[in-house]
């Protein structure tokens with residue numbers, strides 16, 4: 001499929017749409033004359049975002065926990081009932097917690113993998129048949145430069161979850177292209193963006209403790225400072241996503257050098273046998 005050129009009158013679904021990159025994507029889709037459904041687990045933020053976006057077009061907000069495939073299915077059913085079609089799906093909701101390896105409880109691993117990987121997988125499994133039946137469409141899965149970079153102190157669960165999104169999305173895109181599908185897939189892999197991601201633990205389930213190790217707190221403080229200094233505005237990321245959907249491009253890289261350095265480190269490691277040094281978050 002050649003990508004979507006005419007967005008007006010089409011429908012987009014954005015998970016994690018109440019904040020940050022998801023909210024900016026919703027704004028951008030509305031500017032193109034699309035109808036937009038935002039889904040989020042944080043009810044108060046979802047209500048505020050839905051009210052704000054509604055001033056700019058047709059919007060629906062649905063509380064959805066992307067970890068639960070039944071809730072993602074209910075989201076799809078509700079959007080189809082209201083808007084009649086779905087053309088673009090952004091599996092964007094994401095969270096982060098971590099620490100030194102043995103300090104991270106199983107529940108924290110489960111939460112990060114459930115939202116960041118299984119949430120994206122649930123979106124692909126539920127929406128792909130709808131897009132195909134619709135005559136085509138586009139799926140945007142949000143990963144991170146962490147999908148290319150291992151060894152970032154205290155962020156191992158996040159890294160593993162984003163590697164999983166990369167592997168799944170690449171394989172899906174290759175399978176769909178080989179089969180001549182009318183659905184395109186993009187992988188959004190941002191570097192630092194000015195959002196509430198460093199405060200992702202606000203949504204942690206009751207059984208996930210706050211990550212309070214001093215080393216971990218220091219990493220998050222540095223990441224927040226780096227993001228404030230060099231982070232992109234979410235609207236700039238949304239512009240790139242629109243371009244990628246138009247052109248049907250797979251990789252959407254806001255900081256390509258940060259992705260490439262991670263790939264190169266692995267190639268060098270494989271060639272020399274010498275493991276690379278630990279990374280700083282946001283570098």
Ligand SMILES: NC(=O)c1ccc[n+]([C@@H]2O[C@H](COP(=O)([O-])OP(=O)(O)OC[C@H]3O[C@@H](n4cnc5c(N)ncnc54)[C@H](O)[C@@H]3O)[C@@H](O)[C@H]2O)c1
Nearest residue numbers: 016019020021041042065066093094144192193195196197
């Ligand atoms: N901000 C960055 O620097 C950066 C860099 C790389 C990747 N990302 C990725 O971008 C995506 C968007 O994050 P953001 O930076 O806009 O952060 P954000 O915290 O501002 O937005 C994330 C949204 O996801 C929602 N969410 C969390 N758990 C959910 C669940 N179980 N079900 C549904 N919604 C849920 C949150 O409530 C929030 O509204 C994430 O996947 C994140 O990993 C962000």
